[in-house]
Amino acid sequence: xxxxCRARTVxxxxxxxxxxxxxxxxAADEGSGDAKAPARRKRVLSGVQPTGSIxxxxxxxxxxxYVKLQDDYDAFYCVVDLHAITSGAHDPRELEASTRMSAGxxxxxxxxxxxxxxxxxxHVPAHSELAWLLxxxxxxxxxxxxxxxxxxxxxxxxxVSVGLLDYPVLMAADxxxxxxxxxxxxxDQRQHLELTRDIAGRVNSLYGGKKWKKMKGKAxxxxxxxxxxxxxxxxxxxxxxxxxxxxxxxxSKMSKSNPAEGSRINVLDTPDEISKKIKxxxxxxxxxxxxxxPERPESQNLLTMYQLCTGLSQEEVIAECGTMxxxxxxxxxxxxxxxxxSPIQGRYxxxxxxxxxxxGVLRDGADKANEVANITIRDVRDALGFYQPR
Ligand code: AMP
Ligand code: TRP
Numbered sequence: 001x002x003x004x005c006r007a008r009t010v011x012x013x014x015x016x017x018x019x020x021x022x023x024x025x026x027a028a029d030e031g032s033g034d035a036k037a038p039a040r041r042k043r044v045l046s047g048v049q050p051t052g053s054i055x056x057x058x059x060x061x062x063x064x065x066y067v068k069l070q071d072d073y074d075a076f077y078c079v080v081d082l083h084a085i086t087s088g089a090h091d092p093r094e095l096e097a098s099t100r101m102s103a104g105x106x107x108x109x110x111x112x113x114x115x116x117x118x119x120x121x122x123h124v125p126a127h128s129e130l131a132w133l134l135x136x137x138x139x140x141x142x143x144x145x146x147x148x149x150x151x152x153x154x155x156x157x158x159x160v161s162v163g164l165l166d167y168p169v170l171m172a173a174d175x176x177x178x179x180x181x182x183x184x185x186x187x188d189q190r191q192h193l194e195l196t197r198d199i200a201g202r203v204n205s206l207y208g209g210k211k212w213k214k215m216k217g218k219a220x221x222x223x224x225x226x227x228x229x230x231x232x233x234x235x236x237x238x239x240x241x242x243x244x245x246x247x248x249x250x251x252s253k254m255s256k257s258n259p260a261e262g263s264r265i266n267v268l269d270t271p272d273e274i275s276k277k278i279k280x281x282x283x284x285x286x287x288x289x290x291x292x293x294p295e296r297p298e299s300q301n302l303l304t305m306y307q308l309c310t311g312l313s314q315e316e317v318i319a320e321c322g323t324m325x326x327x328x329x330x331x332x333x334x335x336x337x338x339x340x341x342s343p344i345q346g347r348y349x350x351x352x353x354x355x356x357x358x359x360g361v362l363r364d365g366a367d368k369a370n371e372v373a374n375i376t377i378r379d380v381r382d383a384l385g386f387y388q389p390r
Contacts, residue, residue: 023179023204023228044073044236045180047080047121050098051090052256054105055264056337060241060308061186067110069184069236075116076178076369079103082121082128082170088161104358105267108348119365121174126373130173131166133380137203138169147191172196177373179231187242188253193235200230207383220378220388229383230376241308247281250297268345271338278334283326290322306333309340 024040046066048058066077079102084090099120106118121127143149143165153160175183175196183193212219213226244254246263254264262277269277282298289299291314306329307317321329351357382388 023208023231024181041074042072042181043076043178044069044182044184045076045078045175045178045233046184047078047083047174048102048106049080049084049256050095050102051084051087052098053266053268054102055244055254055256055266056305056308057186057244057254057264058256059105059109059267060244061238062184063106063109063111064241065184065236065238066106066116067112069182070112070116073182075111076119076180076372077106077111077116078119078121078124078174078365078369079106080121080171080174083167086161086163086167088156088159088163100352100358101268103362104348104351105344107351107358107361108344109267113361113364117365117368118361119369120362123362123366124177124369124373126177126370126377127170127173130177130373130377130380131170133384134169134173134176134199134203135166137206138172138199140165142195142198143168146195148188168192168195169199172199175233176200176230177376178369179376180233181231182236183233184236184238186244187237190235190237193233197232200228200232203230203380203383204228204232212383215382215385219382221375223379225382229380240304244305245297245301247277249282250299250301265337267341268348269341271342274337274341275334278330278337281330288323289318289326289329291318302329302333306336309333309336 044066046062048054048062054063066075069075079099081095081099084095084098103118103120107113111118146168149165149167152164156164171189171192172195175193176199183189183196185193208227208229210226212229213224215225217225219225246252246254246258247265248260248263256264258264262280265274265277281302283302284296284298286293286296286299289303290296291300291303293299303314303317303321306312306321307314310317312320321332324332378388
């Protein structure tokens with residue numbers, strides 16, 4: 001199958017010049033110690049957990065932006081399987097299949113392995129190691145304040161795992177290992193991104209700068225010691241789609257963990273499933289349809305979904321649907337969602353049906369990810385003063 005052929009152009013070779021004081025300067029990282037080498041391309045990293053199925057919130061909030069950013073950034077997209085076990089009682093029989101499915105959906109949605117490195121988090125051991133090192137620099141109070149932890153812990157009661165509390169530190173490790181400049185996520189992850197920035201800042205002030213410089217000489221990566229150890233990243237959330245809401249309650253977020261299957265549309269749902277879910281979804285009794293009315297969260301959500309699937313502007317959506325009744329709008333929305341998802345589903349099938357293809361992509365992705373991650377982890381160990389193997 002020619003279209004699926006892996007034409008890997010390694011996009012990560014252009015790199016930094018090895019000057020002092022910038023965590024971006026991982027000269028040996030990509031093999032350049034040359035002072036005239038071009039500046040390193042900016043990097044993007046993100047990931048989705050392989051728990052349950054990937055829904056329109058994941059797709060519009062995150063994955064679609066992976067595709068947009070891969071042309072201009074050095075891209076690393078992982079399936080964060082280590083995050084998927086924080087519930088404390090995951091089903092081991094499902095983890096592998098969900099991990100493959102998530103990676104398959106990245107590719108089917110348009111992530112191109114010739115432009116982006118796609119890999120599985122647990123295939124890069126440095127994620128777990130950096131998480132431990134960051135744990136020891138993270139005050140526990142920072143984690144106890146996380147909204148997602150508080151909500152999940154409330155639901156989990158006494159069974160809450162240490163991993164659930166620690167989850168954002170592992171996420172920080174994912175990002176900081178790659179010195180990512182930008183992290184495309186849905187709005188619900190903004191707080192975790194802020195935490196990542198705080199952790200990076202704390203490590204830099206505890207172990208970077210003059211303290212690191214006093215050790216003299218070069219760090220294992222080849223850069224001079226001193227300056228920032230870690231790069232402080234920025235979040236990227238889309239203008240529309242950063243918070244897709246539930247079909248059964250327009251004021252709560254569409255989520256994998258909602259036991260009501262009718263609350264979300266999954267990327268791999270059949271036309272029949274999509275049609276049934278939209279038919280039953282919550283509406284209101286107002287006349288017409290509108291954006292921006294706080295009393296009409298369902299109208300806001302379903303019009304936005306229509307906008308995202310059709311690529312129309314808000315004005316165009318209102319011109320087309322503003323005077324419609326729900327009974328007229330729902331079939332239109334159904335058709336738009338099915339039409340948007342159908343090519344993705346077709347590609348997904350092709351990808352999963354080609355023996356060895358996905359495995360090859362993930363192997364190449366992990367090779368590249370390990371290469372970059374190992375350079376960061378060695379420098380972090382160095383800054384923290386660990387005795388290095390010689
Ligand atoms: P998760 O399902 O928690 O692994 O989330 C993976 C990505 O999807 C993250 O970037 C989330 O911020 C994003 N995401 C999850 N749910 C939604 C939603 N309802 N709307 C927009 N983005 C979402
Ligand atoms: N915590 C994210 C979520 O639940 C998933 C995630 C883990 C992630 N590591 C990441 C997202 C690194 C972006 C970057 O949605």
